[in-house]
Amino acid sequence: MISSRARLFLALGALALAAVPASGDRFWMQFLGKAMIGGIFAMSLDLLVGFAGLVSLAHAAFFGLGAYLLAGLSNRYQLAQMALTLPICMAGAAAGALIIGWLSLRAAGVYFIMVTLAFTQMLYYFLNDAPWFGGSDGLYVALRPLSNPIAAYYAIWIALVAVFAFLLLLLRSPFGRVLIGIRGNEQRMRSLGFPTRQYLLAAFVLAGSLAGLAGYLDANLYGFVNPALFGWRESGLVLMTVLLGGKGTLHGPALGALLLALLQQQGERLTEHWTAIIGAVVIAVVLFLPRGVAGLLEARRA
Amino acid sequence: MTLSLFALQLLNGIEVGLLLFLVASGLTLVFGVLGVLNFAHGSFYMLGAYLAWWLAERTGGLIWAVLLGVPVMLALGWAVERFAISRLYRRDHLSQVLLTYGLVLLFNELQRTLFGNDVHGVPAPRALDWTVSLGEMQTWGAYRIFTSIACLCIAIGMRQIILGTRFGMRVRAGASNGEMLEALGVDVRRLFSVLFSIGTALAALAGMLAAPLTTVFPGMGESVLVVSFVVVVIGGIGSIKGAFAGAMLVGIADTFGKVLLPSISSAIVYAVMAAVLIFRPQGLFGEAQAR
């Protein structure tokens, strides 16, 4: 799946990221921390989009659930220990994914896309209107599990490497091959005896809990959550990250997250109309770069 | 709930549903015939509303704004189909979602640049500035009556066109088998352009008509898009009849929800959608597309 040269680059990139805190530059640590969280988020979505063939617009909801649960636990119960809060937040995101996935996977094709968006938006409105979650102002994370910026950075780095390795192994396992088979021909898989909906639901829940992990790390990094995390812009943006990096490659979406973070940062500095730049980039990628940056690199090599 | 309040809520629900139908019918037609799921459809509603406000300020009334605005939106729809949507006809769902998502970002920026980010009210035409009383307490605005009737006329007109004209026959044929239509020598490209512009104009018209009722604000496109998705999922995608039934159901459920269960009103339409997914995943009027 990944060429040996690409593997070398990935290893070097990971080492370079690990070395960043040594520079002591707070800005780059924050920036790269954010980009790596985006990488975890995008890789977890790639499991669905690139391998299981599910275009989900609910993924921001699970990111948001992970983040909100941490904020809630720390505000209401003064809970911050990572050993306790991380499993709870990931399980909460997984539970949300189980409910939304169970309902959405009853529908196929474009129905699935529309339904995932609708349920995400429902959560968004709910949090936006509910005063006990801070409403549209959001919530501060009173006690952060990892308030030391260097510890937070390394936690993100470890999570990124671990999620990448985990997904790589998962996709090589029989489970991953079944997902790829379902993407290729779901009807055939069913008539071969695979309960395809259960497999897809399992993938959906797994991806949702990893998105929850990304949200947890995000809430820890920024110490703040608001309903915009659930917004459909976020879901669209992470989908765009997957396509920009190259869907179905796993390392591509991680790369895409870094590129998008750079684009966003430069765009914001350059002009107040930077969302228009993002919009134009999305359109350009769809039209001219359907296999993403990873596909471009592969093609150059070949 | 008194009878008159009930009647008023029902009428309001029908009116909300009729406006929703204008939006959802374009969405479902474009998907049914062109095979493209258009996320920018809500943006047309939003742009229509802003255009109505901007033109009404300058021409002195909503009626002029509609008369001038609808052709503008027809042209915009035509251009969007020609330059963006037409490149999606053989692409997968992911490309469709993302390209039209990119368009949403561009249209939002367009709105911000041209019209600003403020919330605006648009006055109803003066000729319709009166009310009908229903019982002792309730009154029903003439503008709401007018909107309902106008939408109903459009819905009936659409039915007549689709069932009774050659254009409508082509649309129906395109929805069931696009390749065959091409083989029969129909100019499919033009058919698609025309249909997409009409869908755009319908969404924009709904936004224009809704402007005096809901005010004009950024983000109105996204919220109407999501509700239209709910309508289409309930009704079954590609089906005009389904869009009508779904829009009515959502309009009425939403209106009554706000009165009867205000604390969870925003969740009610989604609960309806969840129920449809559990019991009839292909939608009320949809053909089997369930997993």
Place this chain on the structure above:
Amino acid sequence: MPEALLETRDLSRRFGALAAVDGVSLSFAEGRVHAVIGPNGAGKSTFLNLLSGELRATSGRVFFRGQELTRATPDRISRLGIARSYQSANVFAELSCGECVWLASHSRARTLVFPSARVAERARRALATCGLAERAGVRARQLSYGEQRQLEIGMILATDPQIFLLDEPLAGLGHDEAQRIVALLQELARRHTIVLVEHDMDAVFSIADTITVLVDGRVLESGAPDFIRQSERVREAYLGSDAP
């Protein structure tokens, strides 16, 4: 009379006003090759889709070893041991032949995470039986159409089925390719139960133990090949004067 493995009772499926399958009661005996023939539009494919669960019956029932599966889903029916092929080769175009049969074989495995040696062995045997052992590494889309049909039979063989439902396995094949599939079917017929929908009459009469003729969704005649060959009703309704 051997015991019925698969049985339908008064099975019907309507599409609007059209009764595609209309009150069909048939039983398929274990170890036999049972062909279902009939003119185009007779309801043969619909009948097969009802057996495999891809269509729901409007009325009537289906039994497998006495167990009712009228409303069962396709995956459950497959796991019970009823495997099917499709009218045009239905394989995983982007996967290699080896991966295609491996997936099929894995559908019977209990493991999700760890690869199983039994799964791999069953896949290897199925690929050998269908005659594609040397092409294990080739992508399915690069095979000839005839080889794709072989691969599809290999895939369903790898699910270790008790009964094969084959929907026109010879359709679209040239003479030589068809001969290869017929030989493969004869090989399978020695150990398996087969329900065969096919238009190629030479093949049907040489392989089948029992033949059922469907016309307009109803059973016109059912019996041994010689009986069908001699039946006046079949001759009139379907075979015409130049019957084999």
